[in-house]
Amino acid sequence: MIAESFLFQILLLLVLAKALGKVFDLLSLPRVVGELLAGIILGPSLLNLITPREELEVLAVLGVVFFMMSAGLEIDLGRFIKYWRQGFVIAVMGVIVPFTLGYCIGIAYGLNFIQCFGLGTSLSITAIGLSVRVLMDLRMLRTRVGLAVINAAIDDDVIGLILMSVAFSLATEGSVAFHTMAFSVLSSALFIGSGFLVTKYVCTHLKVRLFVDKYFRSPTSQLVLAISLAFLFGLLARVASLHEIIGVFIAGMLLRGLLSWKVEGEIFDFTFAFFALLFFSYIGIKTDLRVITQISDLILAVIVAAFVGKILGGFLGAKISRFTNGEALIVGIAMNSRAAVELAIASAFYSLGIFTLELFSAVVLMAAVTSIVTPILLKLVAKYVTVT
Amino acid sequence: MIAESFLFQILLLLVLAKALGKVFDLLSLPRVVGELLAGIILGPSLLNLITPREELEVLAVLGVVFFMMSAGLEIDLGRFIKYWRQGFVIAVMGVIVPFTLGYCIGIAYGLNFIQCFGLGTSLSITAIGLSVRVLMDLRMLRTRVGLAVINAAIDDDVIGLILMSVAFSLATEGSVAFHTMAFSVLSSALFIGSGFLVTKYVCTHLKVRLFVDKYFRSPTSQLVLAISLAFLFGLLARVASLHEIIGVFIAGMLLRGLLSWKVEGEIFDFTFAFFALLFFSYIGIKTDLRVITQISDLILAVIVAAFVGKILGGFLGAKISRFTNGEALIVGIAMNSRAAVELAIASAFYSLGIFTLELFSAVVLMAAVTSIVTPILLKLVAKYVTVT
Numbered sequence: 039m040i041a042e043s044f045l046f047q048i049l050l051l052l053v054l055a056k057a058l059g060k061v062f063d064l065l066s067l068p069r070v071v072g073e074l075l076a077g078i079i080l081g082p083s084l085l086n087l088i089t090p091r092e093e094l095e096v097l098a099v100l101g102v103v104f105f106m107m108s109a110g111l112e113i114d115l116g117r118f119i120k121y122w123r124q125g126f127v128i129a130v131m132g133v134i135v136p137f138t139l140g141y142c143i144g145i146a147y148g149l150n151f152i153q154c155f156g157l158g159t160s161l162s163i164t165a166i167g168l169s170v171r172v173l174m175d176l177r178m179l180r181t182r183v184g185l186a187v188i189n190a191a192i193d194d195d196v197i198g199l200i201l202m203s204v205a206f207s208l209a210t211e212g213s214v215a216f217h218t219m220a221f222s223v224l225s226s227a228l229f230i231g232s233g234f235l236v237t238k239y240v241c242t243h244l245k246v247r248l249f250v251d252k253y254f255r256s257p258t259s260q261l262v263l264a265i266s267l268a269f270l271f272g273l274l275a276r277v278a279s280l281h282e283i284i285g286v287f288i289a290g291m292l293l294r295g296l297l298s299w300k301v302e303g304e305i306f307d308f309t310f311a312f313f314a315l316l317f318f319s320y321i322g323i324k325t326d327l328r329v330i331t332q333i334s335d336l337i338l339a340v341i342v343a344a345f346v347g348k349i350l351g352g353f354l355g356a357k358i359s360r361f362t363n364g365e366a367l368i369v370g371i372a373m374n375s376r377a378a379v380e381l382a383i384a385s386a387f388y389s390l391g392i393f394t395l396e397l398f399s400a401v402v403l404m405a406a407v408t409s410i411v412t413p414i415l416l417k418l419v420a421k422y423v424t425v426t
Numbered sequence: 427m428i429a430e431s432f433l434f435q436i437l438l439l440l441v442l443a444k445a446l447g448k449v450f451d452l453l454s455l456p457r458v459v460g461e462l463l464a465g466i467i468l469g470p471s472l473l474n475l476i477t478p479r480e481e482l483e484v485l486a487v488l489g490v491v492f493f494m495m496s497a498g499l500e501i502d503l504g505r506f507i508k509y510w511r512q513g514f515v516i517a518v519m520g521v522i523v524p525f526t527l528g529y530c531i532g533i534a535y536g537l538n539f540i541q542c543f544g545l546g547t548s549l550s551i552t553a554i555g556l557s558v559r560v561l562m563d564l565r566m567l568r569t570r571v572g573l574a575v576i577n578a579a580i581d582d583d584v585i586g587l588i589l590m591s592v593a594f595s596l597a598t599e600g601s602v603a604f605h606t607m608a609f610s611v612l613s614s615a616l617f618i619g620s621g622f623l624v625t626k627y628v629c630t631h632l633k634v635r636l637f638v639d640k641y642f643r644s645p646t647s648q649l650v651l652a653i654s655l656a657f658l659f660g661l662l663a664r665v666a667s668l669h670e671i672i673g674v675f676i677a678g679m680l681l682r683g684l685l686s687w688k689v690e691g692e693i694f695d696f697t698f699a700f701f702a703l704l705f706f707s708y709i710g711i712k713t714d715l716r717v718i719t720q721i722s723d724l725i726l727a728v729i730v731a732a733f734v735g736k737i738l739g740g741f742l743g744a745k746i747s748r749f750t751n752g753e754a755l756i757v758g759i760a761m762n763s764r765a766a767v768e769l770a771i772a773s774a775f776y777s778l779g780i781f782t783l784e785l786f787s788a789v790v791l792m793a794a795v796t797s798i799v800t801p802i803l804l805k806l807v808a809k810y811v812t813v814t
Contacts, residue, residue, distance in 0.1 A: 040480075040487045042664045049657040056650045092428075093484045099428045100485075257691075261699030262444045269437040276430045303645075304692045311649030 040093070047088045048097070050080055052312070055319040068175040068413035070168065070318055075410070077322020090324050094316075101317025102167060103286050104309040107268045109170045109179065109188075110290015111302055115237050118185050118291065124359035125189020131355030132190060132373050133197050136161040136347025143339050152208050153397065156387045159205045160380050160401045161344050163198035165409065166191040166283055168375035171318065172413045178372075181425045183365050186356070187372045192284055196226050198379060199279060205383065209392050222279040229278035233271065233288040241295035250296045260301040264293050321377050325406045330399040340400040341407055348374045348408075364423030371419060374412040380405045428481070435476045436485070438468055440700070443707040456563040456801035458556065458706055463798070465710020478712050482704075487670070489705025490555060492697040494671050495656040497558045497567065497576075498678015499690055503625050506573050506679065512747035513577020519743030520578060520761045521585050524549040524735025531727050540596050541785065544775045547593045548768050548789045549732050551586035553797065554579040554671055556763035559706065560801045566760075569813045571753050574744070575760045580672055584614050586767060587667060593771065597780050610667040617666035621659065621676040629683030638684045648689045652681050709765050713794045718787040728788040729795055736762045736796075752811030759807060762800040768793045 058072030080088045088094070137158040144154030169191050170179070178184040199222055207214045240246045254260045268289045275285025297305075330337070352370030361369060384401035387393040393401075446460030468476045476482070528549040532542030557579050558567070566572040587610055595602045628634045642648045656677045663673025685693075718725070740758030749757060772789035775781040781789075 040483050042661060044484070045487070045657055045661045045664065045670065049654060049661060052650065052657070053654050056647075056654075093480055095428050096432070096481045096484050097488075099433070257695045258699045261695055262440065262703075265700055266437060266441050266444075269433055269440070273430060273433045273437060276433065282433065301695075304695055307645045307649055307689075307692055308696050311646045312653055315650075 044093060047080075047094070048316075050087060051076065051319050051323075052315050054080060055315040056311075059315070066417070068172055068417055070171045070175055071410055071413050073315060073318035074322045074325075077319035078325060078327065078406070079322075080319070081323035081326070083322075083325065083327035088323055090320075094320060094323065097316045098320035099282070101313040101315075101320065102283055103265075103268050103272055104305065104313035105167065105317050106170070106283050106286040107264065107290040107293065108306050108309045108314075109174065110287040110292075111294050111297070111305065112174075112179050113185070113188070113291055114294065115234065115241060115291045117180075118189065119234065121182065121186040121189045124186040124356070124361075125191075126193050127358050128186060128190035128352055128355030128369055128373070129193035129197060131358070132164065132194060132348055132351040132370070133162045133201070135351030135354065136344060137201070139343040139347040140340070143336070143343055146339075147336055149397075152205075152392055155208060156205050156383065156392060157340070157397065157401075159198075159201040160383050161340070161347055161376070161404070162194075162201060163376065163379045164191050164194045164348070164373045165321075165375040165377035165379065165405075166195055166281075167317065168321075168377055168409055168412070169372050170287075171314070172375070172416055173372060175413065176417060176420055178368075178420070178425055183361070183368050183372070183425045186359065186361070187369055188287075190352070190355070190369075190373060192230070192287075194373070195281060195284055196223065196230075199223070199226060202379070202383060206386070209387060209390055225278040226280050229275055229280060230284070230288070233274075233285070233292075237288060237292040237295075240292050247296060257298070257301050257304065260297050261304065264289075264297060264301065264305065267293060321409065324378065324381055325402060325409075327402065327406060329395065330403050333403075334396060336396055337400040337403060341404050344376065344404045344408055345374065345411075348376075362423075364419075365425060367419055368416065368423055368425060371412060371416045374408055374415075376405045376408045432481060435468075435482070436704075438475060439464065439707045439711075440703055442468060443703040444699075447703070454805070456560055456805055458559045458563055459798055459801050461703060461706035462710045462713075465707035466713060466715065466794070467710075468707070469711035469714070471710075471713065471715035476711055478708075482708060482711065485704045486708040489701040489703075489708065490671055491653075491656050491660055491674050492693065492701035493555065493705050494558070494674040495652065495678040495681065496694050496697040496702075497562065498675040498680075499682050499685070499693065500562075500567050501573070501576070501679055502682065503622065503629055503679045505568075506577065507622065509570065509574040509577045512574040512744070512749075513579075514581050515746050516574060516578035516740055516743030516757055516761070517581035517585060519746070520552065520582060520736055520739040520758070521550045521589070523739030523742065524732060525589070527731040527735040528728070531724070531731055535724055535727075537785075540593075540780055543596060544593050544771065544780060545728070545785065545789075547586075547589040548771050549728070549735055549764075549792070550582075550589060551764065551767045551771075552579050552582045552736070552761045553709075553763040553765035553767065553793075554583055554669075555705065556709075556765055556797055556800070557760050558675075559702070560763070560804055561760060563801065564805060564808055566756075566808070566813055571744075571749065571756050571760070571813045574747065574749070575757055576675075578740070578743070578757075578761060580618065580675075582761070583669060583672055584611065584618075587611070587614060590767070590771060594774070597775060597778050613666040614668050617663055617668060618672070618676070621662075621673070621680075625676060625680040625683070628680050635684060645686070645689050645692065648685050649692065652677075652685055652689065652693065655681060709797065712766065712769055713790060713797075715790065715794060717783065718791050721791075722784060724784055725788040725791060729792050732764065732792045732796055733762065733799075736764075750811075752807075753813060755807055756804065756811055756813060759800060759804045762796050762803075764793045764796045 140158035271289035272282035356366035528546035659677035660670035737758035744754035
């Protein structure tokens with residue numbers, strides 16, 4: 039039986055995340071920062087009332103499924119795909135620059151090759167959920183900049199997948215299993231490609247919509263259809279060795295062509311009243327700042343490199359793709375959040391004995407700082423930039 | 427990280443529960459039976475694709491929170507309380523008769539006192555979630571009969587609490603800890619009483635509603651309020667040693683006075699598209715029919731006693747409360763489902779060595795049969811009875 043303490047934890051998370059989100063909103067700051075802070079406050083970093091565990095992880099997964107489905111529902115695939123080239127360039131530049139900076143810091147501090155590679159990787163992978171959320175909070179999701187950033191974040195996830203698999207192969211076997219890696223990349227590309235094709239077919243063929251209107255008439259039936267498709271796409275993304283977050287996002291774009299306006303609204307309301315609160319505050323719970331006992335040069339260098347690397351990389355990518363200076367800056371900042379993936383790499387490398395406690399702390403603090411500062415920075419900069 | 431297999435399990439549960447529910451609906455049978463069967467088919471009893479575990483339990487708890495909140499939202503406290511006397515009589519009779527029958531079967535089969543007491547208890551506690559759902563499926567929730575049954579099911583939960591605590595004290599210590607028991611009963615009564623008072627205050631004072639309209643204007647804010655109150659009341663019920671199900675139900679009645687029509691609709695849609703599917707199918711998952719290797723006289727006797735005892739007891743209670751014969755029969759049948767509590771008692775007694783495998787199997791099969799047959803029986807009988 040689920041303990042009382044667990045019901046209490048969910049209640050605490052919901053109430054504090056909503057309350058701090060509201061406070062941040064009143065201060066004209068992005069809500070998501072309040073939600074992250076709720077998790078940091080309730081989690082191991084401060085009050086230690088809630089610690090990461092499988093039961094909460096389940097809720098966070100539900101959270102991400104509904105959140106990314108909502109994001110997808112806002113986006114038209116046709117318009118989205120137009121920005122794939124820009125997205126790709128931004129993603130590549132947005133990985134190369136921070137990776138190189140991370141690697142160089144490693145060399146400067148006398149780390150070995152695997153440590154340098156791990157550090158570079160830890161700086162390079164954008165937290166797609168946070169990027170999307172920040173764009174949503176600032177109502178930029180459907181702008182050119184927003185669409186390019188989401189394209190970039192998806193490509194970034196695939197690049198991240200390659201880097202991570204290289205890093206783990208190096209760490210555990212000392213060599214790189216190219217066939218496994220190639221297989222992952224191919225399956226990812228296959229999944230994304232066929233997901234787009236199916237979505238395009240569904241959204242452009244009226245008969246699919248008529249079929250749904252006929253056989254899934256009630257809001258309840260449409261919701262079951264939506265939730266099942268979201269889980270199915272999330273699952274397929276996982277099988278293709280991507281994160282479920284990307285599958286669910288594609289499912290959302292597909293559902294945009296199928297659901298009634300009313301059901302879309304219900305999904306948004308429930309997502310932001312429940313699921314997203316759990317997902318974003320759980321990121322805060324997982325960020326255990328207790329590991330940071332002192333702020334060394336190395337830690338500061340890592341944080342600076344994270345900001346400079348990702349923002350500069352994204353900026354350069356966007357400039358190559360002919361965005362204005364202001365827009366390119368927005369792109370760079372929007373790509374700057376890091377979270378779950380970095381924490382996963384850093385924990386794994388720490389437990390394998392490859393990362394020292396100092397390196398591990400550096401990555402944890404970098405993830406926390408980028409997650410919290412990025413939305414605020416983006417909001418500040420967005421005041422002075424016209425985004426189209 | 428949550429495994430792919432888990433995403434797959436949720437997807438399977440949702441799709442099969444929805445599909446079988448639909449099939450049963452097309453066959454003019456209650457949907458909930460299809461949902462229970464989905465769990466039995468996917469669970470250990472048949473395919474063994476999904477087994478009970480904490481992560482699923484979390485989803486089932488979310489399920490019950492949303493389901494019982496929805497039920498409460500349909501019910502007006504003022505009208506509900508009018509039937510407390512009838513409910514009380516029905517609950518008492520609906521426990522005395524099956525308990526006595528169970529006890530007597532125990533004696534007839536030469537069982538000892540504690541075994542007899544345990545068996546009696548296992549026959550006596552109505553599964554409130556299933557009762558409410560069946561009444562909902564048959565659109566009887568707001569009839570006199572429906573309101574009396576829910577009143578009875580709540581009292582039954584309190585009586586069940588007493589019986590269970592006696593049974594466990596006898597089983598583990600050989601004597602009854604009256605002060606603990608008295609404390610549980612008092613705290614339950616206190617919780618239910620004050621829950622009703624708060625609800626009545628909220629529903630009759632316009633200023634509370636105006637406050638909510640002013641400060642929780644958006645649907646999202648109202649949803650957060652609703653979900654938080656539901657968790658809070660569920661938690662308080664647990665602290666008062668009741669099931670969360672009762673707290674959440676009271677929260678639903680309270681929220682009826684606060685939420686906009688639109689938000690109520692959203693809660694219903696989401697509940698029946700997602701949360702209720704998980705809750706009811708999980709009851710099927712937890713019912714492991716593999717324990718039943720043969721059907722003995724004793725097992726048959728227990729099942730017959732369960733049906734006769736609860737239906738007759740409920741019938742007598744309703745007759746005392748001046749319902750018509752037809753209505754009284756409906757009341758008796760509506761009280762006839764057993765599920766989680768019985769499974770919990772039987773498992774605990776089996777693992778303590780008090781129940782033999784045969785007794786354990788008897789209770790498991792009884793729970794499965796009553797859960798599946800009761801809704802169907804009720805629907806059949808309801809055709810011939812006018813319920814007001």
